[in-house]
Amino acid sequence: MKLYSWNVNGIRAVWNKGLFQKFIEYHDPDILCLQETKADPHQSPVDLPQYDEFWNSAEKKGYSGTAIFSKIKPHEVRLGYSENILNKFNFSDNYGDTSKEGRVISARFDGFWIVSVYTPNSKDKLERLEMREKVWDPAFLMHIQELEQIAPVLFSGDFNVAHMPIDLARPKENVGKHGFTDEEREGFENMLSAGYVDTFRKLHPEQKDAYTWWTHWANARANNIGWRIDYWMASQKLIDNVKKAQIHPDVMGSDHCPVSIELNV
Numbered sequence: 018m019k020l021y022s023w024n025v026n027g028i029r030a031v032w033n034k035g036l037f038q039k040f041i042e043y044h045d046p047d048i049l050c051l052q053e054t055k056a057d058p059h060q061s062p063v064d065l066p067q068y069d070e071f072w073n074s075a076e077k078k079g080y081s082g083t084a085i086f087s088k089i090k091p092h093e094v095r096l097g098y099s100e101n102i103l104n105k106f107n108f109s110d111n112y113g114d115t116s117k118e119g120r121v122i123s124a125r126f127d128g129f130w131i132v133s134v135y136t137p138n139s140k141d142k143l144e145r146l147e148m149r150e151k152v153w154d155p156a157f158l159m160h161i162q163e164l165e166q167i168a169p170v171l172f173s174g175d176f177n178v179a180h181m182p183i184d185l186a187r188p189k190e191n192v193g194k195h196g197f198t199d200e201e202r203e204g205f206e207n208m209l210s211a212g213y214v215d216t217f218r219k220l221h222p223e224q225k226d227a228y229t230w231w232t233h234w235a236n237a238r239a240n241n242i243g244w245r246i247d248y249w250m251a252s253q254k255l256i257d258n259v260k261k262a263q264i265h266p267d268v269m270g271s272d273h274c275p276v277s278i279e280l281n282v
Contacts, residue, residue: 018047018048018279018280018281018282019044019045019046019047019048019277019279019280020046020047020048020049020050020131020171020173020249020277020278020279020280021044021046021048021049021050021275021276021277022049022050022051022052022133022173022174022247022248022249022275022276022277023040023049023050023051023052023247023268023271023273023274023275023276024051024052024053024135024174024175024230024247024271024272024273025037025051025052025053025054025270025271025273026053026055026271026272026273027053027054027055027056027271028051028054028055028056028061028063028084029055029056029060029061029062030270031270031271032061032062032063033062034270036268036269036270037063037270040268040270040275041065044265044268044275044277046086046277047087047088047089048085048086048087048088048089048124048126048131049068049085049086049087050083050084050085050131050132050133050173050174051083051084051085051086051133052082052083052133052134052135052174052175053081053082053135053175054072054074054081054082054083054084054119055079055080055081055082056074056079056082057072057074057078058070058072058074065086067088068086068087068088069086069087069088069090069091070084070085070086071084071085071086071087071091071094071122071124072084072119072122073096073097073119073120073121073122074119075117075118075119075120076117076118076119077113077117077118080118081118081119081120081135082118082119082120082135083119083120083121083122083133083134083135083174084122084133085122085124085131085133087124087126087131089126091124091125091126091131092125092126092127093124093125094122094123094124094125095122095123095124096119096121096122097116097119097120097121097122098116098121098156098160099160099163101163102156102159102160102163103116105156105159106152106155106156107152108148108152108153108156110145110147110148111144112140112144112145115137115148115152115153118135118137119135120134120135120136120137121133121134121135121157121160123160123164125164125167125168127282128168128169128282129168129169129170129171129252129255129282130164130167130168130169130170130171130172131170131171131172131173132160132161132164132170132171132172132173132174133172133173133174134157134172134173134174134175134176135174135175136149136153136154136157136174136175136176136177136178137149137153137177138177138195138196139177139195139196139198139201140195141195143195143198146195146198146200146201149200149201149204150200150201150203150204153204154201154204154205154207155204155207158207158208158211161208161211161213162211165252169251169252169254169255170213170250170251170252170255171249171250171251171252171255171278171280172213172249172250173247173248173249173250173276174247174248175230175246175247175273176205176246176247176248177195177196177201177246178196178197178201178202178204178205178246179191179196179197179202179244179245179246180202180205180206180215180218180245181202183223183224183225184227184228184244184245184246185197185228185243185244185245186226186228186241186242186243186244187242196244196246208250212252212253213250213251213252213253214250214251214252214253214256215248215250216248216249216250216251216256216259216262216278217245217248217249217262217263217264217276219256219259219262220259220261220262221262226241227245227264228241228243228244228245228264228266229243229244229245229246229247229264229266229273229274229276230243230244230245230246230247230272230273230274231243231244231272232272233272238266238272241266245264246273247273247274247275247276248276249262249276249277249278251278255280258280258281258282259278259279259280260279260280260281261277261278261279262276262277262278263276263277263278264276265277
């Protein structure tokens with residue numbers, strides 16, 4: 018089973034360029050997790066009859082949003098967080114309510130969950146770092162652990178953090194900057210400590226120059242001056258079923274590229 022995740026940075030734009038269709042034709046995912054869809058379902062031009070589409074769009078138009086496209090019909094789909102989590106945390110800050118930005122969607126299949134997540138960016142001046150550290154990261158981990166009570170979890174998306182120095186081209190220059198703060202890295206480490214596995218690093222522990230996002234500035238993508246901030250994470254119970262983990266920098270259309278795993282089921 019081929020599982021892909023891609024922050025498309027606006028699904029209408031990448032479809033209208035013809036690049037989404039090209040990606041689907043070549044890679045043919047069985048399940049595709051999307052982030053930053055920036056559209057409601059009725060606004061989407063996507064026409065792919067082989068997939069069932071499940072969307073969690075932000076209340077704010079043209080912003081954020083996640084989706085799961087699947088050739089296999091899920092048993093259930095959950096949008097966002099449980100009432101338990103919503104009651105436990107205050108997701109609002111000066112920039113909005115992150116629980117209403119369509120950032121998480123979860124689908125249950127035979128034997129496992131698939132989750133697509135678009136983690137809030139802590140912003141250039143770290144204005145959202147406190148919300149990220151004290152609210153979002155612990156809430157998301159709690160969400161995964163709630164799902165785990167039912168079935169093992171595979172979760173993917175744009176986590177907006179490079180975990181280790183190997184995960185970005187210029188670590189020294191970016192220490193303490195958004196996406197590479199101690200707090201964000203600790204949030205990622207907490208997922209690992211809870212028993213979840215970074216599938217790409219599990220299978221490629223020493224691979225350098227493996228990035229999933231590049232700034233638009235200074236020919237960063239052409240020069241591969243990037244960050245690995247998009248991941249497929251797996252429950253311990255599933256890690257032995259993950260046979261391949263790849264990054265696809267040749268797929269154009271967004272400032273991110275897709276990441277994928279192959280799962281034996």
